Structures are given as structure tokens and as C-alpha cells.
């Protein structure tokens with residue numbers, strides 16, 4: 001098994017030539033483009049996908065390879081996942097060649113091999129540069145082609161920075177250099193994920209409002225912070241993709257996700273000093289302005305400033321960029337229970353909301369939108385330890401108030417305000433109200 005670590009950029013079509021020229025100046029070992037044809041396999045009931053696996057045979061210059069990838073972690077455009085590669089003498093699946101440990105119960109499911117059929121394919125030219133950065137080996141692959149499933153097809157235009165040996169930080173360093181030029185944005189969808197989407201009928205992708213964050217019972221505050229930022233980053237990534245694809249409302253969701261990042265940094269402000277995130281917040285401010293002003297999704301998301309802000313968040317998260325700012329006392333504090341942290345902060349946010357909205361505000365409601373949004377976002381990040389239905393309903397009332405204020409529906413505003421301020425806390429079970 002090897003651990004694949006790669007950072008994926010989607011390249012704007014217009015920027016491909018300039019990018020290639022740029023890559024040629026980096027001094028790496030160049031490999032001329034080669035055609036890669038990949039067939040992905042699946043059972044009729046989607047067994048591999050339901051186990052977060054992807055299986056393909058790749059053909060390149062008459063040589064064949066079978067690869068099984070297992071879902072790992074995707075942070076922004078950084079993909080980290082286990083993969084197994086086996087050389088084949090002919091383009092036919094032979095699952096027995098994969099080690100037994102890859103299968104959920106430690107053995108190859110009996111009827112899997114007989115059920116697998118080709119589901120979709122990717123066909124692209126890969127041009128490569130092998131580069132050394134700070135003693136680490138990185139393969140840069142420029143992939144141009146398409147992903148196809150039945151009647152559906154989508155172009156592929158990607159640059160992948162794959163760590164061959166060494167440290168992930170080298171990949172991030174190189175990514176920072178490259179992203180300073182126009183034309184790149186981080187990509188969180190693997191080629192397989194795109195293929196599956198096409199194979200399932202290419203349904204329009206829908207907006208996904210931020211959900212309640214779920215964190216394991218024994219999580220520390222630091223793990224809570226990481227999970228919250230990962231959620232915000234994935235919301236940002238997902239809606240950016242939708243915005244480029246022309247989905248209505250996606251731009252607001254991109255801005256909402258960036259707002260969520262800020263609110264998370266404020267929520268954890270007692271554990272992570274503000275100076276630890278100063279650089280990140282500066283980049284966020286600049287790219288929020290660009291996104292708010294730009295009318296075209298393409299020019300906004302391929303703008304270096306926007307791409308840099310998202311890369312900075314990815315890097316901050318992956319390298320735990322707050323750590324150097326924590327002394328021993330702060331280290332101990334951030335290792336404390338996230339459950340305890342959640343309870344304390346839920347009470348604080350609820351108290352703030354009830355104070356602000358405890359009485360009718362006349363024509364002053366709109367002024368309170370930022371505060372209301374920050375509190376709703378924080379509560380979404382903290383409510384994961386409680387009954388999801390009860391917590392969602394509690395939050396939905398405040399979201400209803402927010403919506404009514406934004407759409408200036410006066411009767412609804414008072415209705416939701418009255419409901420919201422009389423809700424019982426969902427996080428206190430001990431009668432301590």
C-alpha cells in the first residue's frame with residue numbers, strides 16, 4: 001500500500017499554454033505527454049462506491065496497471081488516500097492480486113469479481129515534470145482530456161502536484177508559487193468522483209446549506225477546530241465548483257462559507273490567538289472583496305488572490321498553523337474536551353441572541369444580521385453532540401428569523417422572533433436553565 005498525497009488544481013483552459021511555459025522554467029525533469037486510458041469498474045449496486053473505493057485499469061503505451069484507491073482525507077485541494085497499484089500483463093481485472101487487507105473484512109468478497117463491470121472512463125494526455133523542492137520529490141502532472149460515462153462527458157484540465165517522497169510542506173510550498181499566477185483553482189473532486197457523478201445521470205448539483213458539525217465524543221477542542229474548518233473549507237470548495245458551473249445562489253454560499261471560516265476563528269478565539277490567523281484573515285478579506293465585486297465566476301475563482309486564500313486555509317489546517325503560537329498553557333487548554341467547550345459556548349451564543357432579540361427592534365433588524373449569522377454559524381459548529389432533530393429545529397427558528405429579516409417580511413420577523421426567544425435550550429438536560 002502507498003499513501004497518495006497530491007494537491008489538485010483545476011486549470012482554466014485559457015491559462016494552459018502559459019502554465020506549461022512556466023512549468024518548463026522550473027528546472028524539473030520533463031516527460032513528454034503520454035496518453036492514459038483508464039476504465040473504472042463497479043458492481044450494479046455500487047458496492048465499491050458504498051465502501052469509498054475506486055477501482056480502475058490504466059493503459060499507457062501498451063502497459064497496464066490495476067489501481068484501487070480508498071477514500072482518505074480531502075482538505076481543500078489536498079488529497080491524501082491509500083492506494084494499491086499492481087502491474088497487469090493484459091487489461092483484465094484480477095482482484096486476487098490485491099492484498100487481502102484492502103477488503104473490509106480482510107478477505108475478497110466472494111462474488112465481487114463476477115459482478116464488476118466497466119462504469120466510466122477517463123482518457124487524457126499527461127505531461128510530467130519531476131522536481132525537487134527542499135529535498136522532497138514532486139511529480140507535476142498536467143492532464144488534458146475528458147471523463148466519459150455513457151452519453152455524458154466532461155473535460156479534464158488539471159494540474160496535480162504529487163508527493164513522490166519527502167514532506168507535504170514541499171507540495172504546499174510549490175503550490176504557493178504556482179498559484180500566484182492567474183488560472184488555477186483548487187480541486188476537491190477526484191477524476192473518479194466526477195466519473196461516478198456522470199454515470200449516475202449527471203444530475204444538477206444542488207446547494208448544500210451548512211449542516212450541524214458532527215465530532216467524535218472524545219474529541220479535543222483542537223480536533224473540534226480542525227473539523228469545523230474542514231467543513232467550512234469543503235462548503236467553500238463545493239459551492240465554488242457550483243458557481244463556476246452556473247448554479248444560481250452558489251456565489252452567496254461561497255461568501256457564506258468564507259464567513260463561516262471567520263466565525264470559526266472567532267469561536268475558537270480563546271484558544272487560538274488572533275495573530276495566528278492574521279495572514280489568513282487578510283487573504284480572506286481581499287478575496288471576499290474580489291468575489292463580491294466580480295460578476296463572472298470564472299474570473300473570480302481563477303483570480304490568484306482567491307485561489308491563494310483557499311490554499312492558505314488548506315495549509316493552515318494541514319500544518320496546524322496555530323500551533324507555533326501556543327505556549328504550554330494554551331497547549332493544555334486546547335487539548336481539553338470539545339464537548340465541554342460546546343456546552344459553554346452554546347449557552348453563551350444563546351444568551352447573546354436572546355439579549356439582542358429579546359424585544360422588538362423596529363427598523364433596526366437589518367443591523368443585527370452579521371451578529372445573527374455569526375451566532376447561527378457558531379451554534380451549527382457546536383450542536384453535534386445533541387439530538388439532531390431537536391437541535392435542527394431550534395436552529396431553524398433563528399434561521400427563519402434571519403431569512404425574514406433579509407426578505408423584509410415584518411409579520412414573519414415578529415413571529416420568528418417570538419418563537420426563537422422562547423425556545424428551551426436543547427443542550428441542557430440537568431434542569432440547569
Ligand SMILES: O=P(O)(O)OP(=O)(O)OP(=O)(O)O
Nearest residue numbers: 006038122160189190191192
Ligand atoms: O494518476 P493518479 O493516480 O493521480 O489518478 P488520476 O487519474 O489523476 O485521478 P485522481 O488523482 O483524480 O484520483
